[in-house]
Amino acid sequence: MTAGADQHRRNRRGDATRARMLAAALECLSSGDPDAVSANHVAKRAGATWGAVKYQFGDVDGLWAAVLDHLEERRGGPLSFPGSADDAVEARVGQIISALWRGLDSPDARAIDTLRMALPRERAELEQKFPRTAEALASWQVSWVATCQAAFADLDLDPERVREVAALLPGAMRGLNSEAHLSTYSDLDLARHGLTRSIAAYLGESSGEGRS
Known part of the structure; x- marks a missing residue:
């Protein structure tokens, strides 16, 4: 040989x-x-x-960073939301919310949440103790913002509002997902519909779509 x-x-x-x-x-x-x-x-x-x-x-920092990088590769980068300029803002928001809702109960999502729960909460401490893991998490956030920006790129929307929505949605959807695993009288389909309409109205205010 x-x-x-x-x-x-x-x-x-x-x-x-x-x-x-x-x-x-x-x-x-x-x-x-x-x-x-x-x-x-x-x-x-x-x-x-x-x-x-x-x-x-x-080391353990390299292990967790590799896990996050592996998940990002498996996901295939930013999600895509096919559509045309004729699509209503609400339809695109609905696509994003539906994708998040489906993904939150996946094994990969549970793995990320379990890891994040065990990591330091403060950014400075996280970056000091787990610099490579912190870098990988930051990369995920950049990818998520890019996904939201791409979903509305061809529409005349306020880019700052799009960034605000990108910051809001993951936490809001985790809250609804947590409610789904508890005894509840909440109508979660109605809640998602209301969230979709509210965000679409907020985004639409920065374009001609939200004005009569």
């Missing part, structure tokens, strides 16, 4: 090990168990040692 072929085989084995560790990390995190946010727990689930995890990712 040539040196090149041997190196290729080692690289493939290393890639397979890395993929197995990322899958184990996602399986742990998506369980929702706070104790799952442990590199040793992930290593045990992957059938590896902490030393093997360090070899692949450097």
Whole structure:
């Protein structure tokens, strides 16, 4: 066997090990168990040692950053919302809200939420202790804002209002999603419809659509 072929085989084995560790990390995190946010727990689930995890990712910060990057790659970057300039603002807002609603109960969303719950709340502390993870989370936020901007790019809307809506929607939808998992008399379909109409009206005020 040539040196090149041997190196290729080692690289493939290393890639397979890395993929197995990322899958184990996602399986742990998506369980929702706070104790799952442990590199040793992930290593045990992957059938590896902490030393093997360090070899692949450097440290726990590198592991969590790699998990977030992996999820971003799997998602395929910013969501797309096909439409034309003739589409009403409300229709596009409805598409975004529906996409968020569907995604919030996915294993990937649970994994991200479990990880975020275990990370420092303060940005300065997060960036100090987990700089690579903080960078990956910031990248997700940039991608989300870009998604919202792209959804309305061909309409005459106030860009600052679009950014405000992008900042509001994830938290608002998580609140409705939490309500869905509790005993409630709330009509969540009605709530989503009201949220859609309210945001569309707010955005439409910055264009001719919201004025008669």
